[in-house]
Amino acid sequence: MVLPTNLKHVASAAELEGILKDKENVMVCCGRMGPMCVPVYAAMEELQEEFPNIEFRDMLFDNPEARVIRELPECRGFMGLPFTIYYKNGKVVSATSSIQTKEQIKEILKREFN
């Protein structure tokens, strides 16, 4: 169960665990193909070129395995899709709920990963 985007996907909790072990900087956007989510995927697609040191992934919110994101303590109180999580060395360093602009995402990437 993955999203029909041009990004690389996360299909399972085990896969995410592997990515977090292998990659220092990871951004995962967990959502659906809705109007608040699609613009975030589009921004990520463009940011991939600008930030080659970051692993950009998406995950389908309705995939049962996405509980690995949905149930993060950092997502407590989140009630707007998508849930976007930023990991550094396997640890959550930032998390946002609902739509974000490319500039807002870029600000977080620079702050957390540069």
Place this chain on the structure above:
Amino acid sequence: MENNNTNRFDTIVLGGGPAGLTAGIYLARSKARTLILDTGMPGGQMILTYEIANYPGIEKTTGYQLSATMAKQAKTFGCNIMSNVTITQMDLNSDIKTFTLANGEKYEAISVIIATGGRSRMLNVPGEKEFKGRGISYCATCDGDFFQDKNIIVVGGGNSALEEAVSLTKYANKVTIVHEFDHFQAFDHAVKEAKINSKIDFIMESHIIGFFGKDSLEKVQIKNLKTNQITEKKIDGVFIFVGYEANTKSLKGSGIKLNKWNEVIANENMETNLKGVYTAGDCRAKKYRQITTAVADGTISALNALNYINERD
């Protein structure tokens, strides 16, 4: 329409919503070198529409799909589209119009079509930014299922507010519509549907003046505009549908004439007060804002921009 400068275009279209994309289709198909500069992604507000059922010729589609099709159509004809750009400087007054982007790149054009569209209006009250995505939402289809059996408020009195309030009763235990007037602006059928729904109640002539909570939204303050009385209401979520405003902030100081609502003033040919500068879509001062009206504006602006370019050649 021939030139070899890669950053020089016949027309630059600001905005890639239905108006801008339509202009792009018409211009590029007429072999005008065309560039669409979009601060977001192609589709504009159309992409935020879950279901579109009143676009002639297409029985039912999604905003995402229609946006993708229009963008593909424009590109097929040779239109260039740059999305997620930030324009830091523009000159619309000179014979050749120029734009500088945040990355330092410069683009020039003979004519410009301003199709920057609109965006959902926020309430701009304390707590709104903090609780966005933590109880405050602007999209019922996206976030409705987070509010299963919860008590929520819908703010607004137009078609979107009333229709979304009804759709949210699928999830919510109770939906309270808070509206600033004593009547609704929505169509009669939408008002009727909301009024007969037992899960919906109404607080009229009132404003939300503050959002409060810890990890997520817990309560709001509501001011009665007639009595000035302020009350607190415990609430799990608030959906805001209070209309749209024109995306024209970047045009301030450009010489383009705006009305008191910051909408671009233009005649029926979509000509603004500046020579060679046209407008189209929701950023234009007009009564009806639909995908169909945006598409019509885009067509007219493109055809007149083509005339302008051809008369110069």
